Amino acid sequence: MKAKNINNINIKNKRASFDYEIVETYQAGIVLTGTEIKSIREGKAGLADTFCYVYNGEVWVKNMYIAEYSFGSYNNHQTRRDRKLLLTAKEIAHLAHVSQTPGFSIIPTRLFLNEKGFAKLTIAIARGKKQYDKRDSIKERDDRRAMDRAMKF
Secondary structure (H helix, E strand, C coil), rough: CCCCCCCCCCCCCCCHHHHHEEEEEEEEEECCCCCCCCCCEEEEEEEECCEEEEECCCEEEECCCEEECCCCCCCCCCCCCCCEEEHHHHHHHHHHHHHHCCCEEEEEEEEECCCCCCCEEEEEEEEEECHHHHHHCCCCHHHHHHHHHHHHH
């Protein structure tokens, strides 16, 4: 029996940890079409400027970029359409409650393929950082780099 060769696709939202303080994370499945999953397996997706919202008891991800599949025909997908996320009813209820709270957002942090080959999205409940918090993050990162450089010598 042949083992499946699954690419290690790991697409991250690099701005998320800089712009937001992550409070809680969830792992969700995504409802995709055939050409969308093929593009993700090629690594042609992006999470920049992406966010999630709750509508009619369902969680949706908005503005997620998945490039058109190069071998797709007239059935190719739209690159930035809204996509439904698959979560339990309890998780959706919690996300709906938190999204109503001022200052909190639901943002995607990572898109990956699990061991079965299904596309999964890690979403986070996050609180926006103020400008001075961002400066602190930059300073901590620079200090860590300086310490790492000093350790090498």
